[in-house]
Amino acid sequence: MTRFVAPTTAxxxxxxxxxxxxxxQALAYADLAGVPPRHxxxxxxxxxxxxxxxxxxxxxQTGPVALTALLSVGALQGLAEPFSAEYIGLAxxxxxxxxxxxxxxxxxxxxxxxxxxxxxxxxxxxxxAASLIIASQTPKVxxxxxxxxxxxxxxxxGNALEAIIDPSSWRWxxxxxxxxxxxxxxxxxxxxxxxxxxxxxxxxxxxxxxxxGYAGAVVGSLPGGFLTVNLDLxxxxxxxxxxxxxxxxLIGFAEPASIARHYAALERTRWDANREMFGQGIANLxxxxxxxxxxxxxxxxxxxxxxxxxxxxWAGAFTGIAVIAAIPLSPALARLPTAILGALIITGVFKLVxxxxxxxxxxxxxxxAVVGIGTFASTIVLAPRVERGVVxxxxxxxxxxxxxxxxxxxxxxxxxxxxxxxxxxxxWFAAVPRIEQAMQDLLAEHTDIRSVIIDLGAVGRLDYSxxxxxxxxxxxxxxxxxxxxxxxxxPGAARAxxxxxx
Numbered sequence: 001m002t003r004f005v006a007p008t009t010a011x012x013x014x015x016x017x018x019x020x021x022x023x024x025q026a027l028a029y030a031d032l033a034g035v036p037p038r039h040x041x042x043x044x045x046x047x048x049x050x051x052x053x054x055x056x057x058x059x060x061q062t063g064p065v066a067l068t069a070l071l072s073v074g075a076l077q078g079l080a081e082p083f084s085a086e087y088i089g090l091a092x093x094x095x096x097x098x099x100x101x102x103x104x105x106x107x108x109x110x111x112x113x114x115x116x117x118x119x120x121x122x123x124x125x126x127x128x129a130a131s132l133i134i135a136s137q138t139p140k141v142x143x144x145x146x147x148x149x150x151x152x153x154x155x156x157x158g159n160a161l162e163a164i165i166d167p168s169s170w171r172w173x174x175x176x177x178x179x180x181x182x183x184x185x186x187x188x189x190x191x192x193x194x195x196x197x198x199x200x201x202x203x204x205x206x207x208x209x210x211x212x213g214y215a216g217a218v219v220g221s222l223p224g225g226f227l228t229v230n231l232d233l234x235x236x237x238x239x240x241x242x243x244x245x246x247x248x249x250l251i252g253f254a255e256p257a258s259i260a261r262h263y264a265a266l267e268r269t270r271w272d273a274n275r276e277m278f279g280q281g282i283a284n285l286x287x288x289x290x291x292x293x294x295x296x297x298x299x300x301x302x303x304x305x306x307x308x309x310x311x312x313x314w315a316g317a318f319t320g321i322a323v324i325a326a327i328p329l330s331p332a333l334a335r336l337p338t339a340i341l342g343a344l345i346i347t348g349v350f351k352l353v354x355x356x357x358x359x360x361x362x363x364x365x366x367x368x369a370v371v372g373i374g375t376f377a378s379t380i381v382l383a384p385r386v387e388r389g390v391v392x393x394x395x396x397x398x399x400x401x402x403x404x405x406x407x408x409x410x411x412x413x414x415x416x417x418x419x420x421x422x423x424x425x426x427x428w429f430a431a432v433p434r435i436e437q438a439m440q441d442l443l444a445e446h447t448d449i450r451s452v453i454i455d456l457g458a459v460g461r462l463d464y465s466x467x468x469x470x471x472x473x474x475x476x477x478x479x480x481x482x483x484x485x486x487x488x489x490x491p492g493a494a495r496a497x498x499x500x501x502x
Contacts, residue, residue: 007314014308015318017194018301022063022319023326024202025301025348027219027333028341029064032133033293034073034082035091038222040064041327043095043292045227047283048320052313054279056272057260061301061316062283066349068252068296070129070386075244077384079237086234091293093233094241094248098294099284101249106278117254120368121393123357124375125251125386130352132383133345135160140342141178143171143216156383174216174339177205181343193307198344205340206333217338222330229289247387248294249281256280256297263306300348367400406431410438417450419443424458429465436473443482452477457488 022044030040044063051062072094073082080087105111138160139146146159163169181201188197209218257276264271280296287295305315358376361369374396379389408425419442423435435454443449454474456462462470474484 005312008311010309010311011314012318014305014310014315016322017308018061018305018319019322020196020199021304022301023323024198025344026064028344029066029069031341032066032345033069035088035293036083037219038330039088039291041323041330042290043287043295045320045323046290047286047295049317050286051279051283052317054275054282055313056275057263058312059263059302059306059310060256060260060297061305061319062297063295065296065298066133066345067129067255068294070133071248071252072294074384074386075248089234090237092288092291093238094245095284095288095292095294097238097241097245098249099281099288101246102253102277102284103281106274106281109274111273111277113250118397120361120372121375121390121397122254123354124372124393125379125390126352127354127358128376128379128389129386130349132156133349137342137345139163141174141339143174143339144169171216173214177337177339178343181340182347185347193303201340202336206336209335209337214337219333219336219338222334224328224331227290227324227327230291231289244387251387251390252296253277253280259297259299259302367403371396371400408434410435412442414446417448418453419449420453420455422455422458426460427462427466429469432466432469432473451483454486455488456486456490459490462490
């Protein structure tokens, strides 16, 4: 924790401004996560209040987000029926385990694991995840009841396609709500960053739904009441959820970490990955016992917080307080068309779809394109266990790195009876044989060669194992009567290896 900073009027205004946006978003993301809408309010309320003292970024707004909701429903798929009491308990337990993962990583100062996911892996995963989320909401905005699992499953793309190609099944009033919502939200952003497009869309949709007697799907009964804390979670199921919780804890932290870094760079201030990891851990722990589900950082709400003039992390706390105050009033949202919630989710994640970025990888780096496209494809194929797509992506990234490390380009030139070898790349024990093979082939082809010069000027790195292996190769050449000279050894390489290769 840093020194105490007193809240300001600007923090209150910013916090309440964000609360007006997070309330309808929380309802939407709860539905995406497979829990009743009111549990989205629980995930947005108390966690924001109690996480505020621990956050590193004064702007970061924590609460329900689309990617974490998708990861959560994937982890819980098949363990219980979505929206059931058993499923709600498991979602809370998952949030607690995610919170413990992040809190421990923050305490032992391993917040830097956020940097372990490469850009191609993140690009492939977020594009696939956003595509799945959009597909899952497509029947909702068209007013169609999907034939399969309406939350997330292997048939989510099929459900979306089936709904799209059959306009006769569309409820046009739902389509109108969705288009109107998207137009207000997207158009409002172009007018001003603080334009309350989501609020206008929700209030307008409620009014129209009441006045017209809208017969399509609506949020339905919201009990209201007050926020409660529940420690009676299905703890016996914890061991089975730990692997997924660890993955969500790591993958889901990439988003708030990116947000915090962005605003730290924007204002030339410091941020602490370990504190942020710990703060996100506290938020998820609280969400789990308050009836919520795993949560993360929201870029859209953080940008509103920043534009509203927030001065400290107190703004996040005031957002949570405002949501707590609004929970008893939530029954007023019962007539809100779910098509509006679907449109809010789609407009929120659409910017994450980056097929252009994946196509660019193909042009500039085929190896990284394999990583990005492979992550995308595996995430789609492995749905609903989308977190496994990231595991595949990490494996591909490691494979690409290993391939790059093994790839050594060897150019040569022959002058009279002298062979000049110039390797390019990283020299380690597994790469040196490539040079050895090249020299053996050339010496066998040109039997008049009496000396070899190895120019290491283009070598990026020469480690101990590489130097030791190279020394063995050179010793064999010398024993065969070939003069050997090594030039432009990388600074410190021979000294670190304590091996004579010159």
